[in-house]
Amino acid sequence: MQKRFVSIWFRQLLADWQLIRRPELAVVPFVFTAPDHGRLLITAVSPLARDFGVELGMRSADAKAICPNLEVLDDKPGRPLKLLRGLGEWCVRYAPIVAIDQFAKDGLLLDVSGCAHLWGGEREYLKEIVSRLKSKGYTTRVAIADTAGAAWAVSRYGKITPLIPEGGHTEALLSLVPEALRLDEPVLAKLRKLGFHQIKSFIGMPRSVLRRRFGEHFLSQLAKALGTEEEVIQPLQVPIPFQERLPCLEPIKTRTGIEIAIARMLESLCKRLQAEGKGLRTGVLTGYRIDGKIVHISIGTSGASHSVSHLFKLFQLKIEQIRPALGIELFILDVPRVDEVEVPQESMWTAKPGLDNQSVIRLLDRVAGKVGFDVIHRYLPATRYWPERSLRSAVSVTEKPTTDWRMDKPRPTELLRRPDPIEVMALIPDHPPKFFIYKGVQHFVVKADGPERIEREWWLDKGEHRDYYQVEDEKGHRYWLFRSGHYGGEQKYQWFIHGFFA
């Protein structure tokens, strides 16, 4: 298919942006200035100021002499790029690949191959872009051509038509000035000196001559404009292979409407996913509101899934987070992460219960969607003795333990997150306590087991070992106590309660 590119040139990006923010400036000439070598140079000019003769690159003092009531505003470095990024993201509605013009940094380049017919032809397409940007407050010039270079040139220097038909870009370039080729100032000065005022006056010259006089870069820029050399443009958003778009005729602002939109997008998405044997792991629904804001909701699944009903339920939990305001005019459903889906074998009887049961996985997804992934824990045995570290969290639902759970030593049914200090009366050297006081209540120990010494993992943290005792008081409550450290050691010993046995 023939590639087509659109170039959008924002003639006065900063001035337009300022006018949108502060409409009262419409009657005041204003400029943006940035300090340069100890003086203030003008970086952007409002249309009113231009009428007075103020130009880019002038000193602010000179401009004030021409136009006494000139308003001078500070320019922030990087602001145009930031604005362009925002506009570029908005322009994704017109084409999936949108890039910032890296040469002049005052426009956008769109790869619109195969997009224009959706708006009823290229003429309507360009008209739509210009009028929508106009209604937002931006004055633009656009052009469409076979190469990004030609579109760039025509949008800025073209005088006849912005619509360059297929294969007509060479012809359109002929009558343009050399600046249209995106060249640096030294090369342009040389061209002017030699009397080349139009591209057609040097395009027919032998390449070796041109290379000798103007360098390799000049040739490459010419080739890019003519289409003999491929131009790589860097898209703002990397296009995602699994994406669904749903433009709406009327802005949508009700829950039912959003639900219908999600269901319709999921249906066609899941059909595609199913055909390729893939399943969704994360999904992002983006709504473009008519006031220019963008709203997002995202879902994640613990296992790849292409079931419409399941994914729909996950989105349903998040719909409340969407603020449609005046309405959403475009929905985009992105699937940044897909995985191979394991097609469960059709079971003739009911599926066996277990962790890999589909309904369990769906339950986990719903919980994760509503409360968050971090609330779900599953533990596997770790080959460590220190009680707090004898477990590790499982990474996935299907992960199996690599070692057996230890059963040779008693472990309490309830373990305190932090051991509580207790007061104890015990015989030395290693007798279990006679009694202990926990939370103000005295417990007389009737039966006891122990001690079980657990050494600290000295390569991780410093401290004393623990001597654990399993004790039972006169009422039958069973506790897990330990003494930290030796009785006569350098550190002070201390008794703690660490858990309760069933």
Added chain:
Amino acid sequence: MTKRDLVCKLQQDILMWQGYKSTAGAPTGRIGLGSIEKVFPGGTFPKRAIHEFITVFSEDAAASDGFIAGLLAVLMEEGAACVWISTSRKLFPASLRAFNVEPERIIFMDVKTEKDVLWIMEEALKCDGLAAVVAELNQVSLTESRRLQLAVEKSGVTGFILRKDASKATSTVAAARWQISPLPSTAEEGLPGLGFPRWQVDLLKVRNGNPGRWVLEWAGDAFAEVAPERKENIQGERENRQIG
């Protein structure tokens, strides 16, 4: 027809009149509670139901945990999974292996509010791939418990509500209300140390059944009933003494 058959028939008729729906079609089987199971309607432990456990002292909660773990061991046979929902979990998963439960098949959900616990519990009870759902929940109203019961009836998952604060107990539609409190264990004759965990099991309320009180022990791999003879003897002696 013998007298025994007649009584049996009568009991079933009474249950029917009381509106008790027998869980025909559900997998029948013992839960390992021995004679306790006899007090339930039809003589089987109701698996498609909500069971409520209350603890008066917070230090008794471990006993309820252990008792439930013993029940889970039977419920989670054949590789089924279980969900344990809590706001402040103290349960130590590694200890469950001693109750024949494979801790890796329990999914813990540690949420912040009781509202989330309720929501997850209802969703989990609807999920027929699970064997049981345990929720540490203090406040549950009659309406909420009714919703949970409806979810259970559809899916057949057993639900356990652990109330660690008995003061907030309200009436619910739970099939049974249990209270488990620890009792002093007895080691084997002449051996020092602790014996098997022993509990006093109070069945405070049973739907269409008879409440009762038993002494149980987790004897390594199954529940074992302990005949409360010794206790009665002591009481008897004391009474005698008083008389004397």
